[in-house]
Amino acid sequence: MTPASTTASRQLLPVVPLAALFFAAFVLPLAALVLVSLFRDPQFSGLSPVQYLRFLSDPFSLKVLTDTLWLGAEVALATLILAYPLALVYVASGQFLRTLITFLIMLPLLTSTVVRTFAWIVILGRDGIINSAMLSLGFWQAPARLLYSWEGMVLALTQIQLPLMALPVINSLLRLDGNLTRAAEGLGASRARIFLTVILPLTLPGAIAGWLLVFAAAATAFITQTLVGGGRIILMPSYIYQQAVGVQDWPFAAALSLIFTLAVTGIVFAIGALSRRFVRGVDAA
Amino acid sequence: MQRSLIDRLYSGVVGTITGFGMLLLLAPTLVVVVISFTGGITLKFPPPSWSLRWYVELLQSQEIIEPALTSLKVATAATILSAVLGGAAALGLARSKLKLARVLDALFMSPMVLPAMAFGLSLLLVFNLLGIRLSAATLVLGHTIICVPFVIRMVGASVQQLNPVLVTCSLSLGASHWYTFRRITLPLIRRGIVASCFVAFLTSFDNVPVSLFLADARTEVLPIKLWAILEGSLDVRVAAVSGVIVLLTLAGLVCAEIFGGVSRQIGSR
Numbered sequence: 001m002t003p004a005s006t007t008a009s010r011q012l013l014p015v016v017p018l019a020a021l022f023f024a025a026f027v028l029p030l031a032a033l034v035l036v037s038l039f040r041d042p043q044f045s046g047l048s049p050v051q052y053l054r055f056l057s058d059p060f061s062l063k064v065l066t067d068t069l070w071l072g073a074e075v076a077l078a079t080l081i082l083a084y085p086l087a088l089v090y091v092a093s094g095q096f097l098r099t100l101i102t103f104l105i106m107l108p109l110l111t112s113t114v115v116r117t118f119a120w121i122v123i124l125g126r127d128g129i130i131n132s133a134m135l136s137l138g139f140w141q142a143p144a145r146l147l148y149s150w151e152g153m154v155l156a157l158t159q160i161q162l163p164l165m166a167l168p169v170i171n172s173l174l175r176l177d178g179n180l181t182r183a184a185e186g187l188g189a190s191r192a193r194i195f196l197t198v199i200l201p202l203t204l205p206g207a208i209a210g211w212l213l214v215f216a217a218a219a220t221a222f223i224t225q226t227l228v229g230g231g232r233i234i235l236m237p238s239y240i241y242q243q244a245v246g247v248q249d250w251p252f253a254a255a256l257s258l259i260f261t262l263a264v265t266g267i268v269f270a271i272g273a274l275s276r277r278f279v280r281g282v283d284a285a
Numbered sequence: 286m287q288r289s290l291i292d293r294l295y296s297g298v299v300g301t302i303t304g305f306g307m308l309l310l311l312a313p314t315l316v317v318v319v320i321s322f323t324g325g326i327t328l329k330f331p332p333p334s335w336s337l338r339w340y341v342e343l344l345q346s347q348e349i350i351e352p353a354l355t356s357l358k359v360a361t362a363a364t365i366l367s368a369v370l371g372g373a374a375a376l377g378l379a380r381s382k383l384k385l386a387r388v389l390d391a392l393f394m395s396p397m398v399l400p401a402m403a404f405g406l407s408l409l410l411v412f413n414l415l416g417i418r419l420s421a422a423t424l425v426l427g428h429t430i431i432c433v434p435f436v437i438r439m440v441g442a443s444v445q446q447l448n449p450v451l452v453t454c455s456l457s458l459g460a461s462h463w464y465t466f467r468r469i470t471l472p473l474i475r476r477g478i479v480a481s482c483f484v485a486f487l488t489s490f491d492n493v494p495v496s497l498f499l500a501d502a503r504t505e506v507l508p509i510k511l512w513a514i515l516e517g518s519l520d521v522r523v524a525a526v527s528g529v530i531v532l533l534t535l536a537g538l539v540c541a542e543i544f545g546g547v548s549r550q551i552g553s554r
Binding site: 123 | 291292294295296298299300302303305306307309310311312313314316317320327328329330331370371373374376377378380381383385386389392393395396398399400401402403404406407408409410411414426427429430433487490491493494497498508511512515516519523524527530531534538
């Protein structure tokens with residue numbers, strides 16, 4: 001070994017303990033997950049891809065997967081619609097409003113997921129805020145079923161994941177060259193037109209980054225899905241949990257986890273790659 | 286004339302959605318704190334009367350206090366482990382130009398991309414296959430892996446901003462490596478370390494997907510306990526727990542802000 005390469009590898013010495021830990025507690029378990037998914041039955045009696053075939057030929061399982069991915073897409077779209085106006089106001093305002101918006105965005109990010117989900121149970125419940133307000137104002141005759149519904153789940157997840165969308169969108173808007181919008185304004189464009197033809201296209205990378213973060217987070221949000229969605233809505237995380245812990249069918253649970261992981265990360269990487277190839281704008285954070 | 290109408294309409298729409306967005310961000314936290322002071326026995330909102338009864342009840346609920354203490358211990362251990370191992374790794378990776386360093390960096394960041402449920406299940410499987418009994422130690426191991434990406438990113442960013450000339454100067458003036466690390470490097474990357482410890486602690490304390498598979502009756506953690514309570518019934522004691530968590534998180538944020546300027550670190554993540 002040459003002296004230069006010795007010093008270069010010596011610099012990596014402090015990395016060794018963590019690398020060892022990751023090998024033992026991350027790489028090895030994932031290898032075990034792949035291995036277990038290839039067993040024929042829960043008794044581990046032989047290797048075969050039967051678990052994957054079982055998933056692909058079962059309409060119920062396929063629907064659970066597509067529902068879960070659809071939930072992620074829907075929530076990500078809803079947060080996108082909320083995040084842009086918030087970011088536009090943030091960029092246009094002074095120090096006080098900026099600090100306030102930052103604090104409001106950080107607040108849900110820092111309060112525990114169970115606490116945030118619990119808040120939505122209080123808001124959406126039978127005696128919750130929305131039902132008591134609508135009943136006392138006379139809009140509704142009887143309490144609506146908001147908790148344990150798909151719509152309630154989308155609403156709760158939208159609030160819970162909004163910070164993940166707002167931060168990258170605000171970052172891209174901050175990096176946008178102010179001269180571009182001022183030029184469009186000077187040439188007589190309306191503010192709506194400036195947004196659609198200048199701001200939106202140039203900040204698209206940030207929006208896509210946020211969309212992917214929220215998509216992945218909402219699709220995998222076990223706590224909110226089970227508590228706000230309720231037992232009747234079965235999505236991939238609760239399906240995996242039920243198969244692994246309830247039924248103790250580890251090979252099928254392992255196959256489900258891998259299929260779900262591949263579906264989510266596959267979509268994230270595919271959209272990320274497409275956007276890097278075709279969308280040009282200010283860099284996303 | 287027409288243009289100003291469109292402009293006003295546009296401002297109206299942007300303003301309305303922003304107002305709604307800000308309300309949406311604030312409301313749930315506020316609702317939790319308000320409902321925790323209810324005098325009633327249901328989650329009826331607005332509360333029919335006010336009292337501290339659920340906080341008193343909470344103090345007597347050993348089955349919630351035990352998991353809370355377990356969570357605090359596990360989060361402390363996972364934070365220390367991930368900060369020490371992750372911090373050392375971040376220092377090594379930042380200085381290295383080897384291709385291996387980039388590969389390792391990607392490996393250490395990957396728990397963030399992988400759905401945590403899959404990782405939790407994979408740990409359960411490997412511990413079972415190897416005949417390792419689940420304990421607080423196996424739980425800490427899983428949480429440490431989940432926390433490492435934050436440490437790598439935040440400490441890594443601090444190290445990038447560190448001027449390497451300062452270290453070279455110290456060494457050439459005769460200081461030992463350990464002395465240089467203690468007196469030059471460590472103070473300069475302190476902010477990154479404090480911020481990453483704060484985020485790592487919250488991540489572990491709040492973690493569900495890994496604990497779900499690794500916690501057994503003896504090592505039940507708080508989020509799992511609360512989830513189990515809420516799945517069975519809408520227990521108002523959870524509101525009191527939530528009130529305590531919100532308060533402690535805000536206090537922690539203030540401390541971390543004083544010592545490390547956390548909001549800037551997280552904002553620039």
